[in-house]
Amino acid sequence: MYCRHYGFKEKPFNVTSDPAFFYLSRRHKEAIACMSYGIEQRKGIITVTGEIGTGKTTICRTLLHQLDKSIKTALVLNPYFSELQLLEFIVQDFGIKVKKRTRLSLINELNGFLINESCSGNNAAIIIDEAQNLTVRQLEQIRLLSNLETDKEKLLQIILIGQPELREKLGLRELRQIKQRVMVDYHIEPLDNDEVKDYILHRLSIAGSDRQKPEFTESALREICQFSHGVPRLINLICDRALLLGFIKEKDCISEAIIRDCIKDIRVKQ
Ligand SMILES: Nc1ncnc2c1ncn2[C@@H]1O[C@H](COP(=O)(O)OP(=O)(O)OP(=O)(O)O)[C@@H](O)[C@H]1O
Ligand SMILES: [Mg+2]
The missing domain is CATH 1.10.8.60 (Helicase, Ruva Protein; domain 3)
Known part of the structure; x- marks a missing residue:
């Protein structure tokens, strides 16, 4: 108007x-650098937190624009589904065609895809926004995905991005295994x-x-x-x-x- x-x-x-x-503030620049570093160096699990409205979804989108084509990505914007549906969504977003929708078959297909990509010199990353809403079972599923690796490298890098409650959630005793796997961690200040x-x-x-x-x-x-x-x-x-x-x-x-x-x-x- x-x-x-x-x-x-x-x-x-x-x-x-x-x-x-997009405005490249110091904090946004550092957050994107941490995410890129974590993915490129195959660090496994990376977390980024920030208060409401500080630009988390914006940096997810900016990161996707910046990543090299050799990095295959799946983006989950609203993880409001069961852990099986989360797995199904990720597999679909990578563009993998699945025959059966059972957990075993989805994980096998994903594993095959990741090994193929790795053999072609590629890398793969899942970015999950609003990760503070992930349930304990979904986070456990994510931990299992982060175990997909060859003798030499992690096949799948996982970025969890969310409000500060994500940190609190990862502090729960039943999630200490996933917390221990977080290799890069950044908090976006205003x-x-x-x-x-x-x-x-x-x-x-x-x-x-x-x-x-x-x-x-x-x-x-x-x-x-x-x-x-x-x-x-x-x-x-x-x-x-x-x-x-x-x-x-x-x-x-x-x-x-x-x-x-x-x-x-x-x-x-x-
Ligand atoms: N670095 C930036 N450059 C330009 N605009 C930005 C930047 N960061 C945030 N914004 C703007 O601020 C608003 C909120 O950003 P965004 O939705 O990314 O926040 P969020 O942290 O994901 O919020 P929520 O916690 O509610 O999910 C959007 O309109 C976005 O365009
Ligand atoms: Mg957001």
């Missing part, structure tokens, strides 16, 4: 994880204040405002830092509203007063 007013090609603060808008400002400018410039507007004043940016605590989803929420209010009030500049009005509005609705 406000795009034409500001001269944007598209909305700069959408809530989707569009890789075109953006710092300088990064929040950079992030906003980055998204505005990708959205393509060629008329150098809207400008966010320094005090508006400070308010956004305080409100969002550096969490990208909250930055998007407040900036999107601020642009809308700026448009309604026919402003070219987003001031502290506009941000405060938006914060009040958000708090009333919560």
